[in-house]
Amino acid sequence: MDTRISFLGLGIMGLPMAGHLLAAGYPLTVYNRTVSKTDSLVKQGAKLAATVAEAASDADVVITMVADTPDVEQLLLGEHGVISTIQSGATVIDMSTISPAASQVIYGKLGAKQVGFLDAPVSGGDVGAINATLTIMVGGDAVTFQRALPIFDCLGKTATHIGASGAGQICKACNQILVASNLMGVCEALGLAAANDIELKPLVKALGGGAAQSWQLDNLGPAILNNQLDPGFMIELLAKDLRIVEEALDAAGTVAESTSKAKQLFDRLMDEGEGRLGTQALVKAYEQLGKVRIRG
Ligand code: NAP
Numbered sequence: 001m002d003t004r005i006s007f008l009g010l011g012i013m014g015l016p017m018a019g020h021l022l023a024a025g026y027p028l029t030v031y032n033r034t035v036s037k038t039d040s041l042v043k044q045g046a047k048l049a050a051t052v053a054e055a056a057s058d059a060d061v062v063i064t065m066v067a068d069t070p071d072v073e074q075l076l077l078g079e080h081g082v083i084s085t086i087q088s089g090a091t092v093i094d095m096s097t098i099s100p101a102a103s104q105v106i107y108g109k110l111g112a113k114q115v116g117f118l119d120a121p122v123s124g125g126d127v128g129a130i131n132a133t134l135t136i137m138v139g140g141d142a143v144t145f146q147r148a149l150p151i152f153d154c155l156g157k158t159a160t161h162i163g164a165s166g167a168g169q170i171c172k173a174c175n176q177i178l179v180a181s182n183l184m185g186v187c188e189a190l191g192l193a194a195a196n197d198i199e200l201k202p203l204v205k206a207l208g209g210g211a212a213q214s215w216q217l218d219n220l221g222p223a224i225l226n227n228q229l230d231p232g233f234m235i236e237l238l239a240k241d242l243r244i245v246e247e248a249l250d251a252a253g254t255v256a257e258s259t260s261k262a263k264q265l266f267d268r269l270m271d272e273g274e275g276r277l278g279t280q281a282l283v284k285a286y287e288q289l290g291k292v293r294i295r296g
Contacts, residue, residue, distance in 0.1 A: 001025040005151070006059035008052060008075055008082075009096070010037040012231065013122070014065035016129045017095070017155050021063075022046055024154045031055040052078075057085040061151065062092045068240050069098040076106055088114035091144055093151070095136070097121045097176075097241050100169035100248060107140065107165035116144040119165060121172035122156065123179075126232050127219065133157045137175070139168035173248045176241040180262035182216045183279060187286040187294070190224060195292045200225050220280040227295040229281045236275035239266045 003026060007018040010032040022028045022044055030038045031049040042048050049055035052075055056062050062082050064075055072094055076082045082092060092110055094103065094117070103119040110117045118140035128134040134156035138145050145161040152159035162171045189212075193203050204221040207213070223229070242263040249256055265285045274281055283294050 001027070003027075003060045003151075004029070004058060006031065006049065006055040006062045008032070008055060008062065008064045009066035010041070011065065011067070012126050012233075013095075013129045015041070016126075016132075017063075017065060017134075018046070019044070020132050020154045021151065026151075026154075029055050029059065051080065052082060053080045053085045056082040056090075057087075059086065060090055061148070062086065062090065063151075064092070064094045064096055066096050067237065068096075069102045069244075072096050072098050073102060073106070077109055083110065083113065083115075086110075086113070086115055091116040091118070091148060093118045093120050093148060095120050095122055097172050097237070097244065098169060099244055100139075100166035100173070101251070103139065103169050104166040116141065116147075117165065118144055118148060119168040120148075120152070120159075121168055123172065123175045124156070125215075125219065128156070136160070137162050137168045137171035139163060139170070140165050169244070170248060173241070173245045176238070176245055177256050177259045179216065179279075180238065180242060180266075181258035182214050183220065183282055184258065184262050184265070185212075186214070186216050186221055187224075187283050190221070190283070190294045191286045191290045191292055194294045195290065200294070200296075220278075223278070223280045224283045224294060225296050229277045229284075231276065231278040233279050234276055235266055235269050235279055235281060238279045239263070239270050239275065242266060 005021055005026045006029040008031045018041055029047040029049050030041050031052055032038050038048055064072055107117040118138050120136050120138045122134040122136050124134040132155055136152050136156045136159040138161050162168050208218055245259055287294055
């Protein structure tokens with residue numbers, strides 16, 4: 001492997017993802033705002049970059065996995081960002097979930113420097129990042145996508161080229177519509193069963209064997225029943241994603257009723273200071289609304 005990769009953003013998702021690339025044999029440079037999170041990878045042989053500009057300067061591929069649109073814009077386009085030092089011919093892959101419109105702007109600005117750009121958000125949660133089973137939804141030039149495939153193969157089980165720049169982020173917005181409405185359904189189903197004094201563990205097992213089976217039910221159903229509300233995927237990140245969905249719906253002049261309702265519920269949990277809990281803490285809103293105890 002002689003493709004030099006710089007990985008920026010070693011949070012819940014980025015740390016295991018970068019670890020897979022190192023384990024696959026790529027020469028890896030890492031940067032994280034909170035430097036201590038780089039320790040484990042540096043011990044395993046990754047090179048530490050003190051700044052974003054340093055990380056980008058000799059990279060063939062730069063991967064970003066940070067929180068929100070302004071964070072990606074700052075890392076890539078800021079005065080001392082990736083764009084200030086990256087070599088022409090290199091590729092930048094943003095795997096964060098951000099605005100499709102902002103991704104297109106980044107594509108244009110990097111393209112003007114002959115730097116390829118893919119928007120490549122992921123789904124599959126922290127479990128998918130740890131097990132390298134993410135699904136990766138990619139927007140950008142087909143030829144850049146083909147070149148990046150060996151990297152995606154280290155991180156996930158499917159990487160799909162959805163279309164032109166921004167299309168990966170639109171696909172991720174569609175994914176979050178399904179995630180949010182499905183998680184609402186899981187909480188509503190558990191609420192009805194709990195209100196009927198039905199034992200919930202066999203109920204979840206039975207539902208998981210039929211047409212109602214889903215990732216949310218299989219992974220977050222048991223977490224809810226065990227009152228495990230740690231993230232996984234934080235409410236504040238899903239609330240951010242639902243804001244992106246809302247903006248994309250507005251831009252396209254269309255609607256998504258259940259997603260609007262989900263956004264209200266998650267915004268309410270944010271107002272109550274629950275933003276750093278896992279998304280399964282949506283159950284708290286349903287317990288309050290339905291006056292029923294669902295968690296064990
Ligand atoms: P996280 O654990 O909160 O990590 C966020 C990372 O971004 C940290 O490394 C953080 O640095 C860095 N960061 C944030 N703002 C920054 C800034 N302005 N400048 C530099 N670095 C900055 O989040 P995560 O769960 O890994 O999520 C990362 C992305 O993946 C998000 O876009 C999220 O929506 C998406 N995603 C998450 C999941 C999931 O299940 N967690 C699933 C699919 C997609 P510090 O360490 O210094 O805070």
